[in-house]
Amino acid sequence: MKMKKLVVALACAGALSGSVGAASGPGYDDPDNWPQYHRSFNAWRFSPLAQINRDNVARLKVAWIHQPGNITHGIQATPIVVDGVLYYVSANNNVWAVDAASGRTLWRYEPKLDPLSKQTFYAAASRGVTVGRGKVFLGTLDGRFVALDQKTGKEVWSTQLTDLKSQYGALFSAPPQLAGDVLFGGTTGGDQPISGKIHAVNADTGKPAWTFEILRDDPESWPGDSRQRGGGSAWMPGTYDPRTDTIYIGTSNAAPDYFNADRKGDNKWTASLLALDPKTGKLKWARQEIPHDSWDFDSAYEALMVKGADGKDVIVHLNKSGFVFVMDKDDGKLENVWQFAQHVNWVKGIDPKTGRLIDPVYPEEGKRKLFCPNLLGARSWNHGAFNPQTGLWYSHAMEVCNEVVAGRDDPANLTAISSLSLGIDEIKLVPPPADKPHGRLDARDPLTGKVKWSIRYELPPLSSVLTTAGGLVFTGDMEGRIYAYDADDGKELWRFNAGSGLRGGPVSYATGGRQYVVVPTGLGSHAPGFLAGAYPQIKDLPGGAALIAFTVD
Amino acid sequence: MFVRALSLLSLLAGLSFNSVAVGPAAVEPAREAAPAGGQFAAPFDLADPARIEAGRKRFNKTCAGYCHGFEGVGGRAPDFKGRKDLPVAVMFETITHGRVGADVMPPWGAAFSAEQIWELVAYLRFLGTQS
Numbered sequence: 001m002k003m004k005k006l007v008v009a010l011a012c013a014g015a016l017s018g019s020v021g022a023a024s025g026p027g028y029d030d031p032d033n034w035p036q037y038h039r040s041f042n043a044w045r046f047s048p049l050a051q052i053n054r055d056n057v058a059r060l061k062v063a064w065i066h067q068p069g070n071i072t073h074g075i076q077a078t079p080i081v082v083d084g085v086l087y088y089v090s091a092n093n094n095v096w097a098v099d100a101a102s103g104r105t106l107w108r109y110e111p112k113l114d115p116l117s118k119q120t121f122y123a124a125a126s127r128g129v130t131v132g133r134g135k136v137f138l139g140t141l142d143g144r145f146v147a148l149d150q151k152t153g154k155e156v157w158s159t160q161l162t163d164l165k166s167q168y169g170a171l172f173s174a175p176p177q178l179a180g181d182v183l184f185g186g187t188t189g190g191d192q193p194i195s196g197k198i199h200a201v202n203a204d205t206g207k208p209a210w211t212f213e214i215l216r217d218d219p220e221s222w223p224g225d226s227r228q229r230g231g232g233s234a235w236m237p238g239t240y241d242p243r244t245d246t247i248y249i250g251t252s253n254a255a256p257d258y259f260n261a262d263r264k265g266d267n268k269w270t271a272s273l274l275a276l277d278p279k280t281g282k283l284k285w286a287r288q289e290i291p292h293d294s295w296d297f298d299s300a301y302e303a304l305m306v307k308g309a310d311g312k313d314v315i316v317h318l319n320k321s322g323f324v325f326v327m328d329k330d331d332g333k334l335e336n337v338w339q340f341a342q343h344v345n346w347v348k349g350i351d352p353k354t355g356r357l358i359d360p361v362y363p364e365e366g367k368r369k370l371f372c373p374n375l376l377g378a379r380s381w382n383h384g385a386f387n388p389q390t391g392l393w394y395s396h397a398m399e400v401c402n403e404v405v406a407g408r409d410d411p412a413n414l415t416a417i418s419s420l421s422l423g424i425d426e427i428k429l430v431p432p433p434a435d436k437p438h439g440r441l442d443a444r445d446p447l448t449g450k451v452k453w454s455i456r457y458e459l460p461p462l463s464s465v466l467t468t469a470g471g472l473v474f475t476g477d478m479e480g481r482i483y484a485y486d487a488d489d490g491k492e493l494w495r496f497n498a499g500s501g502l503r504g505g506p507v508s509y510a511t512g513g514r515q516y517v518v519v520p521t522g523l524g525s526h527a528p529g530f531l532a533g534a535y536p537q538i539k540d541l542p543g544g545a546a547l548i549a550f551t552v553d
Numbered sequence: 554m555f556v557r558a559l560s561l562l563s564l565l566a567g568l569s570f571n572s573v574a575v576g577p578a579a580v581e582p583a584r585e586a587a588p589a590g591g592q593f594a595a596p597f598d599l600a601d602p603a604r605i606e607a608g609r610k611r612f613n614k615t616c617a618g619y620c621h622g623f624e625g626v627g628g629r630a631p632d633f634k635g636r637k638d639l640p641v642a643v644m645f646e647t648i649t650h651g652r653v654g655a656d657v658m659p660p661w662g663a664a665f666s667a668e669q670i671w672e673l674v675a676y677l678r679f680l681g682t683q684s
Binding site: 414416417418419420422426526532533535539 | 610611617621627629631632653654656659660662665669
């Protein structure tokens with residue numbers, strides 16, 4: 001322990017703003033900024049800054065607070081920070097540029113949204129913006145990509161990509177991502193009777209470049225007309241590896257979620273990880289993780305990239321099912337599948353060599369069945385973080401099950417933009433058998449799942465995780481407590497009560513020679529509502545919206 | 554309240570059935586005409602067990618899982634079980650038009666007929682009598 005502290009201290013001393021200067025490459029580059037959604041294309045959510053570290057984190061104090069003024073669905077964004085300016089999005093697609101040292105507003109963009117967007121189920125919330133090429137890019141609640149001037153916030157272009165009326169309110173709840181001069185992203189719609197698509201435009205002009213049809217045109221995979229309303233949207237941000245010019249993006253569950261009788265077949269490419277060519281939008285390869293998904297097991301989460309046993313990068317990909325898929329980043333060939341959730345009963349296991357589901361248990365019409373994990377997954381979309389110094393992947397987990405009676409959707413009720421195609425007669429979120437419902441923060445070997453340490457919470461935290469070269473892990477819970485833990489052993493080193501829960505992505509950056517940790521607070525999203533059955537106390541948790549910056553004097 | 558009820562009535566009266574062949578309807582209010590007699594009231598006995606049962610089924614299919622919890626307990630809204638302070642007109646209007654606060658309830662007026670919404674109201678009233 002003494003030796004490690006010495007190494008960190010030496011590393012700090014050698015770097016301008018406290019970053020660990022020795023390392024470079026993906027995950028380490030551009031240490032003072034948080035330039036993209038996961039900071040780096042390998043989705044580490046790791047800040048190489050070490051000015052704030054295990055020795056001084058107890059002195060972490062509020063530097064400034066930015067309040068967007070509208071608390072609807074809290075703040076779900078991961079802020080972007082470039083050269084001392086922080087960009088984020090609050091309710092109803094309001095975009096803010098904020099001085100990252102003082103919290104002063106530099107500009108604000110308030111879009112004129114189509115009134116139809118008020119009727120959508122996934123209303124109000126967005127998970128962020130993307131910054132690059134002198135612009136700030138936004139995916140809107142009325143189905144557009146919009147580019148703003150990075151300096152002024154004035155609209156540069158706006159391109160309508162979906163039709164809310166005919167596509168059940170398909171909208172962009174996640175920031176579209178850059179792949180060179182291509183801007184790409186998918187919509188909401190995994191639980192809606194649509195056919196999911198990934199859209200791409202030229203980032204400088206907004207001119208549409210290509211559209212990728214996620215549901216494969218293959219009658220074996222989609223018998224009859226099931227493909228027309230099979231779900232399969234890509235509702236989280238993808239990542240772009242410039243080394244191989246490859247987009248990685250995950251896809252949602254198939255629809256109707258639990259009623260699978262009318263969509264026999266494996267339903268490609270729902271519940272899959274896709275590798276796309278950004279220039280053409282053609283599929284390079286795909287790995288379907290949950291064939292014939294019948295449990296709402298989206299696979300839309302981040303494609304974490306870490307060194308495999310042979311030193312070559314591999315993709316580590318958690319999906320809602322409670323399993324993590326480790327695969328070759330160049331062809332998706334499986335290297336391992338390991339169980340992430342403690343409570344799994346929808347399948348006996350997944351073959352780590354072939355990915356075959358072993359004895360899956362499917363929902364049945366009119367029969368009440370218990371499934372673990374529940375429809376929110378073994379973890380919600382709140383991202384994990386990887387620290388190259390510890391070699392550990394830090395991810396939240398949730399152990400909650402659901403009792404489901406599958407049933408055919410009533411076509412007469414699938415008429416509103418807000419309609420969902422869950423394929424259920426009843427659903428109730430319940431505790432796991434012989435256990436209390438709970439959440440965790442696990443620190444694990446990402447290749448094998450071996451647990452180094454784990455923290456248990458009564459309510460499953462819904463915040464993304466941040467880890468830093470200061471040997472720290474930051475996150476927060478649904479009740480608004482923000483925590484800093486020792487990355488080595490999970491010891492709590494600092495906490496702060498924000499007053500409302502966390503659902504966004506904490507980030508770290510440096511400006512003016514000082515390191516900051518910024519934490520979005522304000523409980524939002526539909527997840528707390530989903531958790532109703534298992535946690536009646538959630539109804540008493542307050543909403544909010546405040547971006548809180550911390551630093552050490 | 555009277556003015557609001559009246560304007561809701563005029564909205565309801567102006568809509569037609571069956572406006573959608575492909576995709577969801579773009580309209581917000583409930584699809585059927587308001588009850589006869591011009592009163593903003595249920596067109597049937599809200600204590601009718603058959604109506605309560607129809608409402609229960611629809612609530613479980615649509616409202617419970619995502620937001621309101623099984624039997625209307627928990628979630629991001631106040632419990633319906635044991636709750637007696639909700640006027641039926643407010644229930645009908647909220648389901649029809651949705652509401653926005655710290656959370657969002659989308660409007661369900663285009664998804665359900667007025668009769669179906671009144672059945673949901675019947676079930677919520679029933680839950681109010683439960684402990």
